[in-house]
Amino acid sequence: MLKKTDETSRRNFLKTGAVAAASFMIVPRHVLGGKGFTAPSDKLIVAGVGAGGKGSSDIENFYKSGKAEIAFLCDVDDRAAAGTVKKFPKAKYYKDWRKLLDKEAKHIDAVSVSTPDHNHAIIGLAAMQLGKHVYIQKPLTHDIYEARALTAAAKKYKVVTQMGNQGASGDGVRQLREWYDAGLIGDVDTVYCWTDRPVWPQGITWPTGKPAVPKELDWDLWLGTAPYKDYIDKLVPFNWRGWWDYGTGALGDMGCHLMEAPFRVLNLEYIKEVQSSVATPYVDNWQRAYFPDSCPVSTHATLTFPKTNKTQKDVTVHWMDGGIQPERPAELGPNETFGDGGNGMLFIGTKGKMMAGTYGINPQLLPTSRTKEANVPKTLARVPGGDNGHYAHWVEACIAGYGKIELSSPFELAGPLTEALLMANLSIRGHNVEVKNAKGEGSFPGRDLKLVWDNQNLKVTNFDAVNQFVKREYREGWKFGA
Missing domain, CATH: 3.40.50.720 (NAD(P)-binding Rossmann-like Domain)
Known part of the structure; x- marks a missing residue:
């Protein structure tokens, strides 16, 4: 109003x-x-x-x-x-x-x-x-x-x-919460979330061509806060997601859909540590290729959250993209779908496991026969229309x-929730941040570190080079909060 x-x-x-x-x-x-x-x-x-x-x-x-x-x-x-x-x-x-x-x-x-x-x-x-x-x-x-x-x-x-x-707003995340609150899978300290995205180009170099800007597009306004670069084909309207200047990769695109349920089920808040591994293809002379402007083709990030009022200890959330998936649960039948096929979430508890697909849809206790047997009252109000x-x-x-x-x-x-995903992206981007010593020799220490996060001061305490991405510099003429 x-x-x-x-x-x-x-x-x-x-x-x-x-x-x-x-x-x-x-x-x-x-x-x-x-x-x-x-x-x-x-x-x-x-x-x-x-x-x-x-x-x-x-x-x-x-x-x-x-x-x-x-x-x-x-x-x-x-x-x-x-x-x-x-x-x-x-x-x-x-x-x-x-x-x-x-x-x-x-x-x-x-x-x-x-x-x-x-x-x-x-x-x-x-x-x-x-x-x-x-x-x-x-x-x-x-x-x-x-x-x-x-x-x-x-x-x-x-x-x-x-x-x-x-x-x-869907019913699925509320069902997961009610099962967990009822103690059906015990205490959870490990969660897996995965996606088959990206479905756009990543792990590539910025194109060298300079095509004409379409007359219907105001390229300068589209760039907005981002550094100025010449227009390239196929960036708009979809493929910008794979470039760090504009998008946040598969993690930013799908993480809010897949990690929201673990956040609500376990009352997670701000992250404390994160470590990642990324796919880096080989090029000529058996050298690995690194593309600092482009998100990698696949990643595995391990996020650690402090224990909450709904967990007995710290919680580890594994994020996997680019088609990487966790080990298939032994409780899942050979012809049963893991998550929703390409995406999913899996909660590992001391008394059992539960999983769901994107948005928390089709929640299942494992083995899935337990789902029909579960008789837990609805304690959480549903949103009319669910996710719609x-x-x-x-x-x-x-x-x-x-x-x-x-x-x-x-x-x-x-x-x-968004901060946690972006914190994981700090670790992913850290793989391509070169740090030079007094002799001018460069190395990439971010590839070997578990980043430690100071939530109060919004900074990584053990690898300052990635703090430049916590708050980027806007292009001249654009000011946050102006």
Whole structure:
């Protein structure tokens, strides 16, 4: 909902503006009639920044709630936005999100952000500073510092927030929590999460060609906070995920979907240590190839979390991507699917095991025959519509106002989850950070270290070279929190 100052301005706009007369007129519910009718004054006025790809489906899901008015759209690429613009012809269209917020802030209740990772935080914080509720696609941010800042900002500005890891609203994660809380698998200190992603190029060098920028794309705006580089083919709209300047690799793409359940089941918070191994192909003369600009083709990161009120000791979470999977449980039948095939999560307990697929779907006790035999009462409220209700739930919460409705992935929960994933990425990136001694000789110590994390001060204490990635330098002209 709008703050009092914005609400006054909005009322003035509604009284005088032509748009108000056409679209936002406040009319008593009984006049317009119809059981279940939602008066325009009760709707959430939404601006969608990032109108193509996942942004398109986000916007449509807000609209399907029946309580959201898609009033503004913004995208740097007219090609990507074309379909959404066609579906919402009354929505005013912008290319630059800064102009959108500057000109339309008084007419907006909430902002949805679905851009490449490197621009999530700067847009989200700008919206929150204007008192707007915010929905941001996963991962919440590109950098650890940004995640901590957005978590604090949500509380400071008292706005309703949600990250786009829709599985957090699903029934599966709640079922896993209820099984664990009932003691069906005992105490857990080891979890495995894995994915078959990336499904985009990684472990490659930056292309040398300089093709023309498509006329529909504002390349400078797309780069936003990232360092300037010439446009390359096929980076937009999907393959940016494999480059550190813009994306966060397979871990950033799928980690929020796969590690959310372990976080909720075990009450995990901030990471304490991480170590990783990465795949490095051989090239000429039997030399290994390292690509510091590009995420590796596959990784295995081992994350250590302090014990919680739901565990007896520290918890180790194994992250595997690029098709790497943990050892198949002996309790799983030979023809039974492990996770959901390409992705999954496995909890190892002192009394048993349980697994699930992406988003926590299809939770199973092992052996799977135990699943049907389990008779545990439902102690956790379900989100109407499950993971599909993730969007409508946020819309309802925004209309109700800050602190009125409990959401599945507000920034107070999404922030620490995102930080853990990005901390693991520090270890992965550390493999390619060269450190030179006084003689100018270089080495790569990050390939051999377990990084120790100082959560209070947001820094790695035993390998300073990777701290440059905790808070990156924005390109000139772009400032976080400006």
